[in-house]
Amino acid sequence: MExxxxxxxxIINGAATGCIYGLIALGFxxxxxxxxxVNFAQxxxxxxxGFAAYTFVGIFGMNYWVGSGLAVLATAAFGxxxxxxxxxxxxxxxxFAVVMLTLxxxxxxxxxxxxxxxxxxxxxxxxxxxxxxxxxDTLVLGADNLSIIFGTLVLxxxxxxxxxxxxxxxxxxASSQNQLAAYYMGIPVRRVFSLIWAISAGVAAVAAILLxxxxxxxxxxxxxxxxxxxxxxxxxxxxxPGALVGGVVVGVVEQLAGFYLPTGxxxxxxxxxxLAVLILRPQGLFGQVIRKRV
Amino acid sequence: MIAPFKVSYRQDLLLAxxxxxxxxxxxxxxxxxxxxxxxxxxxxxxxxxxxxxAIAGVxxxxxxxxxxxxxLGHAAFLGIGAYAHAIMLAQxxxxxxxxxxxxxxxxxxxVAIGVPTLRMSGLYLAISTxxxxxxxxxxxxxxxxxxxxxxxxxxxxxxxxxxxxxxxMGTYYxxxxxxxxxxxxxxxxxRAPLGRAMVAIRDSEISAQSMGINLAVTxxxxxxxxxxxxxxxxxxxxxxxxxLAPDSFDILLSIQLVTIVFIGGLGSMHGAIFxxxxxxxxxxxxxxxxxxxxxxLGRTPGxxxxxxxxxxxxxxxxxxxxxxxxxxxxxxxxKSFPLHRRAASRRQxxxxxxxxxx
Numbered sequence: 140m141e142x143x144x145x146x147x148x149x150i151i152n153g154a155a156t157g158c159i160y161g162l163i164a165l166g167f168x169x170x171x172x173x174x175x176x177v178n179f180a181q182x183x184x185x186x187x188x189g190f191a192a193y194t195f196v197g198i199f200g201m202n203y204w205v206g207s208g209l210a211v212l213a214t215a216a217f218g219x220x221x222x223x224x225x226x227x228x229x230x231x232x233x234x235f236a237v238v239m240l241t242l243x244x245x246x247x248x249x250x251x252x253x254x255x256x257x258x259x260x261x262x263x264x265x266x267x268x269x270x271x272x273x274x275x276d277t278l279v280l281g282a283d284n285l286s287i288i289f290g291t292l293v294l295x296x297x298x299x300x301x302x303x304x305x306x307x308x309x310x311x312x313a314s315s316q317n318q319l320a321a322y323y324m325g326i327p328v329r330r331v332f333s334l335i336w337a338i339s340a341g342v343a344a345v346a347a348i349l350l351x352x353x354x355x356x357x358x359x360x361x362x363x364x365x366x367x368x369x370x371x372x373x374x375x376x377x378x379x380p381g382a383l384v385g386g387v388v389v390g391v392v393e394q395l396a397g398f399y400l401p402t403g404x405x406x407x408x409x410x411x412x413x414l415a416v417l418i419l420r421p422q423g424l425f426g427q428v429i430r431k432r433v
Numbered sequence: 434m435i436a437p438f439k440v441s442y443r444q445d446l447l448l449a450x451x452x453x454x455x456x457x458x459x460x461x462x463x464x465x466x467x468x469x470x471x472x473x474x475x476x477x478x479x480x481x482x483x484x485x486x487a488i489a490g491v492x493x494x495x496x497x498x499x500x501x502x503x504x505l506g507h508a509a510f511l512g513i514g515a516y517a518h519a520i521m522l523a524q525x526x527x528x529x530x531x532x533x534x535x536x537x538x539x540x541x542x543x544v545a546i547g548v549p550t551l552r553m554s555g556l557y558l559a560i561s562t563x564x565x566x567x568x569x570x571x572x573x574x575x576x577x578x579x580x581x582x583x584x585x586x587x588x589x590x591x592x593x594x595x596x597x598x599x600x601x602m603g604t605y606y607x608x609x610x611x612x613x614x615x616x617x618x619x620x621x622x623x624r625a626p627l628g629r630a631m632v633a634i635r636d637s638e639i640s641a642q643s644m645g646i647n648l649a650v651t652x653x654x655x656x657x658x659x660x661x662x663x664x665x666x667x668x669x670x671x672x673x674x675x676x677l678a679p680d681s682f683d684i685l686l687s688i689q690l691v692t693i694v695f696i697g698g699l700g701s702m703h704g705a706i707f708x709x710x711x712x713x714x715x716x717x718x719x720x721x722x723x724x725x726x727x728x729x730l731g732r733t734p735g736x737x738x739x740x741x742x743x744x745x746x747x748x749x750x751x752x753x754x755x756x757x758x759x760x761x762x763x764x765x766x767x768k769s770f771p772l773h774r775r776a777a778s779r780r781q782x783x784x785x786x787x788x789x790x791x
Contacts, residue, residue, distance in 0.1 A: 235497070243741070243742035244742065249738070376557075406571055
């Protein structure tokens with residue numbers, strides 16, 4: 140009985156970490172679907188979101204909910220500007236130019252955050268810090284992990300409604316599917332792309348805020364972005380539900396590997412999953428294979 | 434861009450395109466050969482390091498600049514080459530066998546990672562090489578029995594025909610000789626059918642395939658050659674640092690290697706060298722002005738990577754040809770002075786090419 144409960148706890152902790160991976164992967168996928176760019180700085184944008192929340196809640200002493208909302212808005216505005224000022228200029232250049240560009244941006248963000256907020260880890264008190272939830276007699280879970288899972292579910296519901304019910308969401312879907320046709324229909328495609336960048340930055344900020352009770356924010360927390368690649372690839376780099384499922388799978392596998400396998404394996408699990416998926420099933424779990432007519 | 438006027442097909446195969454170029458390479462080679470006799474130990478050591486990075490740059494240029502495959506895991510090949518060479522030296526193999534063997538072993542690793550990733554397009558390849566690089570980095574750190582773990586691995590001083598290769602001078606001359614050989618090898622590959630096939634794949638996979646080029650074979654050879662050359666650089670790097678630390682072959686180093694290729698200018702051998710020069714000069718330049726910068730900016734720990742990031746961003750946005758492209762434009766401007774026309778160096782408009790369908 141004890142081991143079953145232990146296993147369940149491991150899985151739920153893994154799922155919580157996986158939700159973070161999934162949310163970052165969601166940011167990759169949104170941008171990739173729309174503009175065919177891959178944002179290697181997504182993890183760093185998440186880090187900036189975390190620092191923004193720390194600024195509003197930890198330094199200015201705002202209410203947790205108000206401060207978090209402002210942090211998400213600020214990060215989203217940052218994402219919008221990033222696309223409008225930098226990324227829009229490189230449309231049409233080879234894909235790896237964009238990869239290198241976003242990697243360069245990641246370094247700049249890291250140094251910028253270091254100059255602005257220093258190189259120490261910071262955190263602030265959230266309603267979920269250090270509280271636990273009991274289920275029955277034996278199963279004890281941290282409220283922090285549950286809040287991550289719950290927050291991810293809510294966010295996904297909101298995003299789903301946004302993309303399927305609102306005019307703007309449908310315009311975004313249209314521009315991702317066919318830029319030219321979207322132009323003809325009178326959709327301001329460039330602004331829509333910038334808004335997609337804004338949404339993906341906002342999602343990253345939400346992930347950062349959800350992560351605060353579990354892990355402190357510091358300049359290097361953008362490293363998570365590399366693990367989120369595994370999630371995105373596992374889900375088949377163009378699928379939104381796939382990114383989330385992939386994130387949870389990677390998180391759980393990583394947690395189990397850390398428990399059952401010798402040390403050192405936990406760090407490389409996500410990379411091994413990534414390579415295995417790319418070799419065995421490059422289209423991922425939910426991807427589709429499209430061939431080009433010459 | 435600006436090419437010399439061609440009057441025969443033979444001209445396309447020449448290693449040095451004009452007599453002036455031939456003369457300037459000869460002068461450069463002689464100058465490099467006598468530099469250690471007149472310059473201080475510090476500069477000789479730094480130049481040796483520059484040559485090593487230039488070798489790695491040439492290796493990556495073959496892959497990224499000429500075959501169009503981007504690799505974010507080349508630090509792993511540098512690490513494999515360094516450890517393979519150091520371990521074989523420790524086993525008592527002579528330098529002249531151990532260094533080429535290190536290159537061959539690394540090339541085998543390159544083919545091994547190249548083959549499964551062949552089906553992937555640019556983006557997936559970048560991600561999977563990134564994953565490969567980080568797996569190798571972790572293995573080097575955790576496999577204590579082989580690499581000595583965090584205690585590091587002392588590299589034995591080798592001898593060639595009784596002459597000890599030690600100090601800055603030894604590294605300088607061995608690296609210079611290997612660099613010249615590697616450039617010669619790369620240029621010969623590029624004017625052979627293999628190199629032409631690589632360039633064709635870079636420009637369009639589908640048309641290369643329809644011309645009868647075997648994509649899988651060519652890409653794996655490109656991967657192997659590139660990894661092998663980087664492995665040679667790794668072997669020399671082992672002598673350069675003298676004490677291998679497992680955590681020095683990380684993602685940051687991989688990205689620095691790709692930065693060499695990008696800043697230097699994709700698709701030119703000159704670019705690889707320019708990039709390496711830039712890469713090794715920038716930290717020195719920062720060290721020189723560090724104390725004079727305002728607002729305590731010089732003491733910021735992340736100054737160096739962020740400057741690299743900023744320059745990378747600016748190069749990609751405003752000068753995709755890199756240093757080499759700028760140099761060619763400057764040369765053209767001088768040649769046609771005062772009749773230079775702005776249109777000659779204007780960038781062509783480009784449009785988004787979908788990689789989703791392939």
